[in-house]
Amino acid sequence: MLGSVSGMAQADTWRYAHEEYDGDVQDVYAQKFKEYVEKNSEHNVQVYRFGELGESDDIMEQTQAGILQFVNQSPGFTGALIPEAQIFFIPYLMPTDFNTVVKFFENSKAINEDFVDLYADQGLELLKMYPEGEMVVTADEPVTSPSEFNGKKIRTMTNPLLSSTYEAFGATPTPLPWGEVYGALQTNMIQGQENPIFWIESGGLYEVSPHLIFTKHGWFTTAMMANQDFFNGLSAAEQKMVREASDWAFDETIEHIDGLADRSLEKILASSDEVTVTRLTEAQMNEFRKRAPQVEKTFIDMTGNGGQKLLNQFKADLKAIK
Ligand code: 6CS
Numbered sequence: 001m002l003g004s005v006s007g008m009a010q011a012d013t014w015r016y017a018h019e020e021y022d023g024d025v026q027d028v029y030a031q032k033f034k035e036y037v038e039k040n041s042e043h044n045v046q047v048y049r050f051g052e053l054g055e056s057d058d059i060m061e062q063t064q065a066g067i068l069q070f071v072n073q074s075p076g077f078t079g080a081l082i083p084e085a086q087i088f089f090i091p092y093l094m095p096t097d098f099n100t101v102v103k104f105f106e107n108s109k110a111i112n113e114d115f116v117d118l119y120a121d122q123g124l125e126l127l128k129m130y131p132e133g134e135m136v137v138t139a140d141e142p143v144t145s146p147s148e149f150n151g152k153k154i155r156t157m158t159n160p161l162l163s164s165t166y167e168a169f170g171a172t173p174t175p176l177p178w179g180e181v182y183g184a185l186q187t188n189m190i191q192g193q194e195n196p197i198f199w200i201e202s203g204g205l206y207e208v209s210p211h212l213i214f215t216k217h218g219w220f221t222t223a224m225m226a227n228q229d230f231f232n233g234l235s236a237a238e239q240k241m242v243r244e245a246s247d248w249a250f251d252e253t254i255e256h257i258d259g260l261a262d263r264s265l266e267k268i269l270a271s272s273d274e275v276t277v278t279r280l281t282e283a284q285m286n287e288f289r290k291r292a293p294q295v296e297k298t299f300i301d302m303t304g305n306g307g308q309k310l311l312n313q314f315k316a317d318l319k320a321i322k
Contacts, residue, residue, distance in 0.1 A: 030045075091165050159175070
């Protein structure tokens with residue numbers, strides 16, 4: 001109060017929650033965002049990591065309620081709120097190599113404009129979408145074809161489209177929040193899951209699901225946003241500073257993930273002799289790729305005209321960078 005009356009900036013503590021642990025990709029992003037904000041304003045950022053405030057759905061609820069100012073929630077958990085966010089789970093839609101993926105996130109209209117409107121409809125100011133790593137499947141034995149997935153329960157993040165993907169791949173999808181995954185693998189309630197290599201390493205998933213399968217069917221994508229009422233209440237200068245902090249954190253995070261998968265795989269191989277690595281051949285991949293159109297159709301059934309337009313834009317953006 002006093003600050004605003006006297007014209008001085010008021011120092012607030014902004015609360016920011018994400019879905020990962022100390023040093024993981026979302027934590028790197030959050031810490032860089034915090035560093036920028038604290039260097040360039042009076043404000044402080046308090047970062048909450050996985051488990052401090054609950055699961056992904058809990059931190060989203062707290063952000064929509066205005067208890068948190070910022071949240072990082074991955075589209076894998078946003079399907080119920082924003083069905084279009086499931087677009088990232090249409091297999092073999094995303095590019096596979098690092099440089100193309102980065103270019104796509106930097107330049108895509110679908111990512112940087114269309115999604116902003118979709119999140120705004122839910123009271124959220126989308127500040128950045130960014131990639132974390134190529135998706136790799138882990139299972140209780142090496143898998144090279146859809147028929148070898150038969151009878152295997154594969155954990156998915158909790159969005160219905162990802163279930164359709166694993167059904168199309170021949171498996172039995174089992175949606176679970178993150179907190180239940182390690183235990184479910186350990187007790188053989190599920191026989192596999194998918195995640196980027198850095199997470200398979202940092203969460204120790206290879207200890208309980210040692211067969212790594214590179215299918216090249218997608219990239220783990222995440223999204224950072226603010227409660228929109230809070231964001232709209234900031235001055236124009238503060239909004240600009242928050243956007244700059246988001247852009248800078250993006251650049252720093254991309255630098256962090258460059259080569260991260262290789263480094264994480266080395267660590268995994270050094271600490272386990274049980275782990276196997278299967279890289280699907282083009283012919284083997286084609287057997288999975290063939291099943292992508294049915295998932296694309298399910299995406300359109302779930303999202304209607306809006307989803308079709310977004311998908312068209314997504315594909316146009318991909319074409320433009322290729
Ligand atoms: O599989 C999951 O649920 C988690 N995976 C990553 C890479 N980040 C957070 C998410 O909860």
